[in-house]
Amino acid sequence: xxxxxxxxxxxxxxxxxxxxxxxxxxxxxxxxxxxxxxxxxxxxxxxxxxxxxxxxxxxxxxxxxxxxxxxxxxxxxxxxxxxxxxxxxxxxxxxxxxxxxxxxxxxxxxxxxxxxxxxxxxxxxxxxxxxxxxxxxxxxxxxxxxxxxxxxxxxxxxxxxxxxxxxxxxxxxxxxxxxxxxxxxxxxxxxxxxxxxxxxxxxxxxxxxxxxxxxxxxxxxxxxxxxxxxxxxxxxxxxxxxxxxxxxxxxxxxxxxxxxxxxxxxxxxxxxxxxxxxxxxxxxxxxxxxxxxxxxxxxxxxxxxxxxxxxxxxxxxxxxxxxxxxxxxxxxxxxxxxxxxxxxxxxxxxxxxxxxxxxxxxxxxxxxxxxxxxxxxxxxxxxxxxxxxxxxxxxxxxx
Amino acid sequence: xxxxxxxxxxxxxxxxxxxxxxxxxxxxxxxxxxxxxxxxxxxxxxxxxxxxxxxxxxxxxxxxxxxxxxxxxxxxxxxxxxxxxxxxxxxxxxxxxxxxxxxxxxxxxxxxxxxxxxxxxxxxxxxxxxxxxxxxxxxxxxxxxxxxxxxxxxxxxxxxxxxxxxxxxxxxxxxxxxxxxxxxxxxxxxxxxxxxxxxxxxxxxxxxxxxxxxxxxxxxxxxxxxxxxxxxxxxxxxxxxxxxxxxxxxxxxxxxxxxxxxxxxxxxxxxxxxxxxxxxxxxxxxxxxxxxxxxxxxxxxxxxxxxxxxxxxxxxxxxxxxxxxxxxxxxxxxxxxxxxxxxxxxxxxxxxxxxxxxxxxxxxxxxxxxxxxxxxxxxxxxxxxxxxxxxxxxxxxxx
Numbered sequence: 001x002x003x004x005x006x007x008x009x010x011x012x013x014x015x016x017x018x019x020x021x022x023x024x025x026x027x028x029x030x031x032x033x034x035x036x037x038x039x040x041x042x043x044x045x046x047x048x049x050x051x052x053x054x055x056x057x058x059x060x061x062x063x064x065x066x067x068x069x070x071x072x073x074x075x076x077x078x079x080x081x082x083x084x085x086x087x088x089x090x091x092x093x094x095x096x097x098x099x100x101x102x103x104x105x106x107x108x109x110x111x112x113x114x115x116x117x118x119x120x121x122x123x124x125x126x127x128x129x130x131x132x133x134x135x136x137x138x139x140x141x142x143x144x145x146x147x148x149x150x151x152x153x154x155x156x157x158x159x160x161x162x163x164x165x166x167x168x169x170x171x172x173x174x175x176x177x178x179x180x181x182x183x184x185x186x187x188x189x190x191x192x193x194x195x196x197x198x199x200x201x202x203x204x205x206x207x208x209x210x211x212x213x214x215x216x217x218x219x220x221x222x223x224x225x226x227x228x229x230x231x232x233x234x235x236x237x238x239x240x241x242x243x244x245x246x247x248x249x250x251x252x253x254x255x256x257x258x259x260x261x262x263x264x265x266x267x268x269x270x271x272x273x274x275x276x277x278x279x280x281x282x283x284x285x286x287x288x289x290x291x292x293x294x295x296x297x298x299x300x301x302x303x304x305x306x307x308x309x310x311x312x313x314x315x316x317x318x319x320x321x322x323x324x325x326x327x328x329x330x331x332x333x334x335x336x337x338x339x340x341x342x343x344x345x346x347x348x349x350x351x352x353x354x355x356x357x358x359x360x361x362x363x364x365x366x367x368x369x370x371x372x373x374x375x376x377x378x379x380x381x382x383x384x385x386x387x388x389x390x391x392x393x394x395x396x397x398x399x
Numbered sequence: 400x401x402x403x404x405x406x407x408x409x410x411x412x413x414x415x416x417x418x419x420x421x422x423x424x425x426x427x428x429x430x431x432x433x434x435x436x437x438x439x440x441x442x443x444x445x446x447x448x449x450x451x452x453x454x455x456x457x458x459x460x461x462x463x464x465x466x467x468x469x470x471x472x473x474x475x476x477x478x479x480x481x482x483x484x485x486x487x488x489x490x491x492x493x494x495x496x497x498x499x500x501x502x503x504x505x506x507x508x509x510x511x512x513x514x515x516x517x518x519x520x521x522x523x524x525x526x527x528x529x530x531x532x533x534x535x536x537x538x539x540x541x542x543x544x545x546x547x548x549x550x551x552x553x554x555x556x557x558x559x560x561x562x563x564x565x566x567x568x569x570x571x572x573x574x575x576x577x578x579x580x581x582x583x584x585x586x587x588x589x590x591x592x593x594x595x596x597x598x599x600x601x602x603x604x605x606x607x608x609x610x611x612x613x614x615x616x617x618x619x620x621x622x623x624x625x626x627x628x629x630x631x632x633x634x635x636x637x638x639x640x641x642x643x644x645x646x647x648x649x650x651x652x653x654x655x656x657x658x659x660x661x662x663x664x665x666x667x668x669x670x671x672x673x674x675x676x677x678x679x680x681x682x683x684x685x686x687x688x689x690x691x692x693x694x695x696x697x698x699x700x701x702x703x704x705x706x707x708x709x710x711x712x713x714x715x716x717x718x719x720x721x722x723x724x725x726x727x728x729x730x731x732x733x734x735x736x737x738x739x740x741x742x743x744x745x746x747x748x749x750x751x752x753x754x755x756x757x758x759x760x761x762x763x764x765x766x767x768x769x770x771x772x773x774x775x776x777x778x779x780x781x782x783x784x785x786x787x788x789x790x791x792x793x794x795x796x797x798x
Contacts, residue, residue, distance in 0.1 A: 029509045030508065030612070031620075048493070049491070049493050049494035050492075051493035052491070052493065053450060053452070053492070054450065090496075092494050093448055093449075093452070093491060093492050094448050094449035094471060095454075095496075096447075096499060097489075097494075097499055098496065100509050100510075102510075103505075104503045109428060109430070110428045110500075111499075111501075111503040111510065133539050133540075135536040135537060135538050136536065137534040137536040137537075139532065140527045140532050141532075142529060161672075191539070224429060224430075272560065
């Protein structure tokens with residue numbers, strides 16, 4: 001029945017196109033046929049908007065006009081999309097909204113639609129398999145620094161529940177506009193670790209996935225609460241324009257998250273879970289802005305962390321050209337001292353994202369700083385890059 | 400700064416209305432000022448749709464036209480809304496979509512917007528407090544019955560991690576069109592139990608929150624995958640019309656979920672967690688269709704359950720008038736035998752939902768069947784009713 005319906009769908013869409021079947025994206029709500037993905041990575045999107053004048057799709061940095069068909073259904077088939085997980089939105093007569101046909105995913109500060117362009121049928125490192133599974137737990141805790149309740153998610157490995165062992169901990173951060181759910185919902189961090197641990201490629205570890213948004217009462221939290229598709233209103237005559245995202249980021253020190261992490265998060269985790277003590281059992285990594293936060297936190301506190309990972313998250317210098325002698329308060333100036341302390345300094349990036357991270361890695365190497373450069377082939381600034389980064393980074397930890 | 404902005408907002412909205420402040424709903428995305436709620440439970444909604452011809456709000460069973468204002472912003476202020484958690488949607492030129500200003504919540508088969516009309520500042524039984532917290536864990540397991548991977552969430556009480564004790568288990572189901580995330584996201588089941596356990600009103604227990612959708616290969620899963628706002632296309636001449644939701648529900652036996660529960664879910668839980676054995680340590684409850692499923696499963700398996708809860712979930716007879724001698728395969732025919740087996744039979748309902756559940760409770764009482772009737776004052780078929788049901792039901796379990 002289902003195969004039959006999909007076959008019909010394939011016929012209906014195949015004018016001038018490949019004749020293979022368009023398969024519903026794995027991120028669709030139950031029963032939704034659209035968006036669907038062809039084997040060559042083209043995708044067809046459809047939304048019902050009977051009275052709209054113009055409907056557009058925004059995906060992977062492009063805006064495409066959709067065409068009106070029967071019964072108010074607007075449709076577009078894209079050119080082949082880069083593989084991976086992509087947030088996307090619809091614009092219906094000027095309103096930016098999520099597509100009601102997919103589950104939504106918190107990114108860019110709101111609940112976007114998502115589509116998954118699969119890597120290929122043989123790729124299963126982030127899928128559930130018939131092996132021992134850890135679990136991801138939601139945990140509430142009160143922050144004395146922000147004076148608010150916070151929620152984090154904690155991965156415990158498969159053998160955690162039954163044993164008495166203590167485990168090392170990876171603190172793992174999402175990116176700008178995302179939240180503490182990103183790593184286990186979009187990133188499948190739990191399944192990646194289950195699979196690595198079962199294959200004995202990674203040691204069993206705890207992963208703490210917190211929210212990088214942390215402001216004290218009275219601090220400006222706009223960096224965390226603006227949505228990408230909204231522009232601040234134009235200043236009226238005589239008014240000063242509001243600072244844009246770039247200006248806000250340049251002034252971002254990450255100090256409040258760092259303080260909250262040391263004051264509230266780490267003590268709560270070490271009190272609640274069976275954790276191995278000390279810096280050699282503590283890692284921190286993050287993607288994009290979470291990588292930026294990771295470097296801000298760890299490079300200023302090498303007495304507390306022995307493993308550092310930036311996934312699409314650092315090009316080295318914050319606010320100027322990289323100089324190994326002076327950047328980051330000179331933490332790289334004494335290469336031998338740095339290499340003795342930091343067991344792994346990992347720099348990951350998608351190959352489509354440009355050369356800046358590679359340049360940073362090479363500058364570090366030239367300055368004598370040991371580091372791992374990982375490039376995800378054919379992926380962009382999105383979750384497939386970061387899943388692959390975690391899959392490569394986690395086996396290097398606590399060995 | 401924030402108070403100042405809200406004060407300005409209050410002024411802008413108060414033509415002819417109460418002059419109190421309109422507070423952003425607690426379910427909004429970070430930074431979003433709309434929707435906001437007045438102290439008299441009116442709410443103002445706003446969405447930007449510069450080129451739309453017509454924008455409507457659908458909330459609590461009503462459709463309201465929104466009015467276009469400056470810079471493409473469409474706004475409406477509702478009459479006072481019934482307190483509680485409400486799914487809602489926008490209709491933009493005929494397209495039914497979520498409001499991009501709120502977090503989304505899986506209900507009616509897709510990710511809707513949500514608004515919370517608060518009970519009042521003194522009500523905090525489902526809010527986090529400074530006391531010991533349990534945790535909610537995501538767990539993957541493979542179902543041999545459905546031949547698919549499934550995901551459930553498991554609440555373990557605050558003292559679970561540190562001890563060796565075994566605990567009784569409540570299996571708790573969501574409603575039609577929702578999923579396994581409903582009870583801890585919309586329902587705050589974990590916080591309700593944390594608060595009850597800290598107050599020594601409920602015994603520490605494990606709560607298993609699974610997905611009631613369960614189909615075997617080849618079974619028709621349409622009952623789980625149709626979205627409330629979509630109608631099946633009209634049949635073409637000569638075609639048989641597709642069965643509507645009511646016809647599909649009448650033929651629903653819940654048999655596959657029951658089989659999956661006994662074959663896969665309960666064995667996985669009892670193997671993975673420190674669980675007390677036997678029927679007197681096992682409860683099942685659910686809301687709406689989950690209550691329906693609970694009655695289908697438990698009444699046919701009283702050797703496995705001693706506690707039964709239906710929250711807006713049963714009016715007694717499935718497919719006909721209630722007769723204590725014959726309905727539900729005659730399970731109520733011998734009142735003494737039933738009362739000996741079932742420690743608690745709980746029937747909860749919101750007072751706005753009508754008299755059918757009360758009538759069922761009274762018919763049971765007349766037939767000599769002990770039961771608890773719980774009516775949530777002033778609430779509808781929504782999550783506030785079900786939070787209150789759980790808050791009343793949980794203390795009655797395993798005592």
